[in-house]
Amino acid sequence: MSENTATIPGPMASTLDARALFATLAGLCGSLVAIGLARFAYTPLIPPLIQAHWFTSSQAVTLGAANFAGYLAGALLGRPIANALSNRHALRLLMLIATAAFFACAYPLSVSWFFAWRFASGVSGGAIMVLVATTILPHIPPARRGFASGMIFLGLGLGIAASGTIIPRLLQLGLKDTWIGLGAFAAILTAVSWFGWPGSAPAAPAPAAGTQPVRRGNTALRVLYAQYAANALGLVPAMVLLVDYVARGLGRGAETGAGYWVLYGVAAIAGPVVCGNVADRIGFGAAYRIALLLQAIAVATLALSGNPILIGVATVALGIFTPGIVPLVLGRIQEMVPHDHLEQRAAWSRATTAFALFQALAGYGYSCLFTLSHNNYALIFLCGAAALALALSADILTGRKPQPVATP
Template sequence: MTNKAPWASWAPLALSGLLANMIGIGIGRFSYVPLLPLMIDGGWASASGAAQLAAANLIGYLLGALAAHPLAVRLGASRVIRGAMLALLLSLLGCAPQPALPWLWLWRCLAGATGGVLIILAAPHVLGRVPAAMRGRAVGLVFAGIGVGAVFSGFVVPAFGATRLQDAWLALAACSALAILYAWPRFASDDLPRPAAGGSLLPRGAMLALLCAYPLDAIGYLPHTVFWVEYLVHGLSLPATVGGAFWAVFGAGAALGPLMTGMVADRIGFRMTVVGCMACKAAAVALPLLSASLPSLFVSSFMVGALTPGLVAVASGRVVEIVGPAAHQRNWAMMTFLYALMQALGGYAMAALYGALHSFDLLFAIGASVLALAALIAGLGGRAGMHASARG
């Protein structure tokens, strides 16, 4: 395959990566946002029990991120990706019969683990088979699956679950099964060299800068992904329907963002795109501090939504730019695990801070400041496009 290969030669594989992220993160993880109130209203779980199920998914995500690379080294990435997709489907089916809370906890933990595995392994599997000149577009397509799944869940869950919650779980499972049918044959080969298990534990240069900057985004985006609707409804006294509409705007941005940032990366390079994404995201998070008008809130919702998976996409591409395809998976796994860990710690800290001070402005200020710091750090280390740092 040459750098001038037509899109039809790599797009089906990239679409399979999109579907893997769609079911692993967009459905397996983000579908729980619209499911949560329905589960409480339907008597499936108390408010505290529903929160425990959300925590179960996060714990599973951490475990999956930790296990993904060792499993791929031992078994091959294709087998692990296929197994994770099937496990995700099983987790959705396991939740459908309205089981007891401990049983639901196990299935939600499994769903989180599959998401951690798929977000780490799907992109390297695709990018190692795509021409260098097309990697920005390809990685954008792969990570667009996160937003596509979130938008899909936002429509399917209320439509099917309003009268019978089991139908929502089954509808999500049916969609996941169709995605697996398409993606399965395209994850059949491990023709690339199997990633090495060893390597330096501490990256250097540009890879170290990226490793320090990227997990900071896990704190910077929390005000919008945890407190945004709460801010709109209770902080600004807007109707709940308006809060839901702005969450849909966030989801639409998440579906389009990776495609946009990927195309930009093909033009100006991944390094400048990562720095630009972090800087623009800092401004978008800070925008409510300057104006609470509906146009400003719309821009903030869309931009943070777009730059959430959009930044994930170009950060993954930046890893390839620095260390090369062979070391991509190991370094990407390390970054994803640190991101998940920082997200968990930052989420608890911000929740405690809000509980004590009830200040949305403080949360937005912290998020924007952390993202601005991340942009500065990500710009360090030079171009580093010669695959010289942090080889796996």
């Protein structure tokens, strides 16, 4: 009996056993600690960091960028770390690093100290993003992988929601205690996930007679990498400017702007699960095309309308897809490379690296454009909508979901 059948009772099983559910929970803990909290919890902490004179405003922004730089490094280093330690041990180590970073940030010994730990938390997030799903999903029945991937990346949505709700309440205890509280929560989640990480991947089923998997260098995969990079260009404007746009651009005040961010966060909680379940029903390729279309419409709506109801609808849509695109792209890679876990991991690493790179470039590029255009919000949002429309057009032009290539 193969390791696959020991984990999943039959190749076509559609239910999750206790081991698969525990692994999925471990994945959720990993994405919540290393990405959801390590990245998104920092945003509401910037004003208190400045007000408490821990850092100047420019230093606080630079320290925020340290996490993005670390995330890119982690996306590149994830596979080498796993090759050296095994996936299970690598994920445990990365969770410990992310947890230690929260405690370390409670003590602002110097800018370089804080930068190093923010960078380390970013490395942990990028590496976990590369490894977490490709470690767990081979142990999940194919019919339930959309649901499982949605649950794994639910941590991103929870982190976004926490950034607008829980963090402000923790700050009432003080800035130092907030960092320690985040560290304690991360330590609990690390302990919960410790024995949930699966070991080696199960044996992959043999491909059908007369077929072979899509080769990694083919055009469809390259287009997908480019689409995912363009998706980053499309999402960053709302991630960075939504609150400021409502508060200052539309003149509705900071409190109203914060309300839209909470709405964005609540939608983000549902995003991975909703997208994963939709993909289970209609396929990941079709689901991602729909996601690109709806994102383009939502970002264009922010550019073209100041109607509070339309902005609310666009906010919900973007909140859903900010974390929701992750399981969609991962699932599409698995559709393209259905029988090779190692190649799936390599392709997902390249896709994550592309997203991380263009997310960082978008952050700096849009910031410069925003300044040069004298705070032209509509221009930034239109750039994002154009990037998403371009990604959708590329998908349509390259055809439908790729099928295994028939052998001569």
